[in-house]
Amino acid sequence: MTPEAHLALHRSLDESAADALLTERELDVRRQVREVVAHEVVPRAEHEHEFVHDGYQALARAGLAGLTFPEELGGTADSTVAYAVAIEEITAGCASTSLIYMTQAHTATPITAAGTNALAREYVPGLLSGERYGSLAVTEPDAGSDAAALRTTATPHGDGFRLTGSKTFITTGDKADVLVCFATADRALGRRGVTAFVVDGASPGLSRGAPFAKLGMHGSTTAEVFLDGVEVPGDHVLGEVGGGWRVLLDSVVKSRISAAAQGVGLARAAYARTLSALGRHLSPEAAFALAGLRGRILQGRLLLHAVARQVDVAAEPPTGQIAIMKQSCTDLGWYAAREAVRILGPYGDLVGPGVERCLRDAAVTRIYDGTNEIQRMLIARDTARAREER
Numbered sequence: 001m002t003p004e005a006h007l008a009l010h011r012s013l014d015e016s017a018a019d020a021l022l023t024e025r026e027l028d029v030r031r032q033v034r035e036v037v038a039h040e041v042v043p044r045a046e047h048e049h050e051f052v053h054d055g056y057q058a059l060a061r062a063g064l065a066g067l068t069f070p071e072e073l074g075g076t077a078d079s080t081v082a083y084a085v086a087i088e089e090i091t092a093g094c095a096s097t098s099l100i101y102m103t104q105a106h107t108a109t110p111i112t113a114a115g116t117n118a119l120a121r122e123y124v125p126g127l128l129s130g131e132r133y134g135s136l137a138v139t140e141p142d143a144g145s146d147a148a149a150l151r152t153t154a155t156p157h158g159d160g161f162r163l164t165g166s167k168t169f170i171t172t173g174d175k176a177d178v179l180v181c182f183a184t185a186d187r188a189l190g191r192r193g194v195t196a197f198v199v200d201g202a203s204p205g206l207s208r209g210a211p212f213a214k215l216g217m218h219g220s221t222t223a224e225v226f227l228d229g230v231e232v233p234g235d236h237v238l239g240e241v242g243g244g245w246r247v248l249l250d251s252v253v254k255s256r257i258s259a260a261a262q263g264v265g266l267a268r269a270a271y272a273r274t275l276s277a278l279g280r281h282l283s284p285e286a287a288f289a290l291a292g293l294r295g296r297i298l299q300g301r302l303l304l305h306a307v308a309r310q311v312d313v314a315a316e317p318p319t320g321q322i323a324i325m326k327q328s329c330t331d332l333g334w335y336a337a338r339e340a341v342r343i344l345g346p347y348g349d350l351v352g353p354g355v356e357r358c359l360r361d362a363a364v365t366r367i368y369d370g371t372n373e374i375q376r377m378l379i380a381r382d383t384a385r386a387r388e389e390r
Helices: 003-012 024-044 053-061 080-093 095-114 117-129 187-193 244-278 284-313 319-349 355-365 372-389
Strands: 134-137 153-157 160-171 178-184 194-200 206-208 222-233
Touching: 003 024, 003 080, 003 244, 024 053, 024 080, 053 095, 080 095, 080 244, 080 284, 095 117, 095 134, 095 160, 095 178, 095 194, 095 244, 095 355, 117 178, 134 160, 160 178, 160 194, 178 187, 178 222, 178 244, 187 194, 194 222, 194 244, 244 284, 244 319, 244 355, 284 319, 319 355, 319 372
Parallel strands: 134 178, 153 178
Antiparallel strands: 153 160, 160 222, 178 194, 206 222
16 A cells, blocks of 8 residues: 555544544644654565564654653653554554554653653663663563562662563563563562662673564564573662552553554554455445444544543543553454454455454454453452442
8 A cells, every 4th residue: 555545545534523532733643643654654564574663763753752751851742642643543554563662652651750860861762762672571471460470589789789580572672772670679578579670771691582473563573581680770770669569550551551542553454454455346245344343443542532631631540441441442453353354255364455464463452561351350440449439
């Protein structure tokens, strides 16, 4: 699909009901991101499974990689809604590029929020400009959603700490120049022992495994990271020793918005590619199926934009609504991709139309940043809490 065709198709799919929730600035961000995606990201999308470095770098060069970050760190101080809209647009062009884009933000967010000014100035501008790649290192072979079960240890050493352990399923872990790594200073304390550290990617004792072969997101790498007595200065602790759980909870607000926006973007991509493959002559059956899909995509966009707005204006993050958004929007991406494959029949199985890639890419969005089963558990807890408060 040419850049002009991509732009025309996605403009035609904009919904006035969703656009009404966006400010002029947020609409302008969408326009800028859509232009870069059409001209720089889509033509390079997952070419022969290569890491989509050039696509991310194009977004960074355009000043679009630091939307929610302070201007003094190289950002543009935009809203969470603008960030969500950007992820949605990038994903509609290439989900792998959006995964790299959001991982950069996920690494920079806790450093900005919980690190010292000096630490933020040292690492965040490079993440936003694309000079550095970053990773969020939480998951371990025996600890995924339960961060209290972390086995990576942080042992006091001089004025800092030594980190020992291993991390797995780390996005961009094989390339990361900086990692936000979670370890336990005291396993007996459970969550109260978890501590967050900024680890320089060139640190002695830090090594990485080869990237995993994966179902989808082929233009992004996922790898193991090993820490063998890696020394971390005391001023590289984020927040307080034992305060890592709070840092993690604050970080997942952005990461779950990112995953939800990917879900909406993948649904849009599946819908758009189905329309493109079918051309002007839709059968009644295909038109009927696409009509239902259009409605669900609009619902997903409205939910994404509304919850992101709540994150911007609420005194406390709306935990239950964030969980509903993440679960609903990523399920939408999976459902829309399945529908697209079904509507196209045998052509949906071919690489050419691109809907099979949407299906492969959508699978992992329901797993990372808290599985959708975890999201349902959080929703149930929030519902029970609300009933008790009545």
